[in-house]
Amino acid sequence: MTSMKPYIVPAAKKHTATLIFAHGLGDSGAGWMDLAKNWRGRGVFDHVKFIFPNAPMLPITVNSGMTMPAWYDIVTFDDLKEKSHDELGITKSRDYFNNLIQQEISEAGIPSDRIVLGGFSQGGAMSLFTGVTTHHRLSGFFGLSAYLLLGHKLKDLVPADKPNQNTPVFMGHGESDPLVKFVWGKATAEELQGLGFKVDFHGYRGLEHSASMEELDDLEKFIAARLPEAATGTGPQSKA
Numbered sequence: 001m002t003s004m005k006p007y008i009v010p011a012a013k014k015h016t017a018t019l020i021f022a023h024g025l026g027d028s029g030a031g032w033m034d035l036a037k038n039w040r041g042r043g044v045f046d047h048v049k050f051i052f053p054n055a056p057m058l059p060i061t062v063n064s065g066m067t068m069p070a071w072y073d074i075v076t077f078d079d080l081k082e083k084s085h086d087e088l089g090i091t092k093s094r095d096y097f098n099n100l101i102q103q104e105i106s107e108a109g110i111p112s113d114r115i116v117l118g119g120f121s122q123g124g125a126m127s128l129f130t131g132v133t134t135h136h137r138l139s140g141f142f143g144l145s146a147y148l149l150l151g152h153k154l155k156d157l158v159p160a161d162k163p164n165q166n167t168p169v170f171m172g173h174g175e176s177d178p179l180v181k182f183v184w185g186k187a188t189a190e191e192l193q194g195l196g197f198k199v200d201f202h203g204y205r206g207l208e209h210s211a212s213m214e215e216l217d218d219l220e221k222f223i224a225a226r227l228p229e230a231a232t233g234t235g236p237q238s239k240a
Helices: 029-041 087-106 122-133 182-194 213-226
Strands: 007-009 017-022 048-052 057-060 066-069 115-120 140-144 168-174 198-204
Touching (some): 017 122, 029 048, 048 087, 087 122, 115 122, 122 140, 122 168, 122 182
Parallel strands (some): 017 048, 017 115, 115 140, 140 168
Antiparallel strands (some): 007 048
């Protein structure tokens, strides 16, 4: 899977935790770096290294085959939750996120339970899918304006030891989202809960296909609970 290298925001002090944030269709990692800048400016999460990966350039069927940054192809926007399952692209992106997690473990010395994975829209869908199917026990994972991928076979893709069965999951979704329908996000949360995952779902009145300050405040609280500075992480100061 070829793509630009991720954008990295190193920890401001001793690196003891990592957040990986995946962008949506047509965007790039740079599109979400203001999150890290905001937190840095307020002295929040100074012990956390931020990774903003960049999706490869793919032809997107729903956009007349136009090539753009994407984690997988989308065939239709009619019902993203039930259709548009580019299984090969989804699996390749899942493997890529697993590699990012493994690099943090083996190269940065950060244990997997000090890593949070999440993203927006396509990136959120990939984060939920990766979190459910990965062999790594994460501290948490989240999806903003996200939906379920490969739901028809998801149960069979969960590792036998279910490493993230009790891992907290945050989902946020605009109630007025015209692209990734609110009902799809809510149904995704319910289906994951039905599989035994601990999903905390938040709806935001009037919000369309974007993130609001209220939603980002809730996300910040989730990350703070999952990656507290006082934890026992022993990873070295990030030099990335």
